[in-house]
Amino acid sequence: MTTPFLTIAQDTTNEIIIKKSRFICSLFRVESEEQAQAAITKINKLHRKATHN
Numbered sequence: 001m002t003t004p005f006l007t008i009a010q011d012t013t014n015e016i017i018i019k020k021s022r023f024i025c026s027l028f029r030v031e032s033e034e035q036a037q038a039a040i041t042k043i044n045k046l047h048r049k050a051t052h053n
Contacts, residue, residue, distance in 0.1 A: 008027050008029060012027050026043055
């Protein structure tokens, strides 16, 4: 029997600026490692100047 868990209802992004630094949080619903890698690749392309993702 699998254990139920909470998850997000939909993909979303939120941004906050603290002391002139921009922090962007992106959440994606995925069902496989391949989907997760694709989401990370999408974010990397979208925010090319980011120092880490």
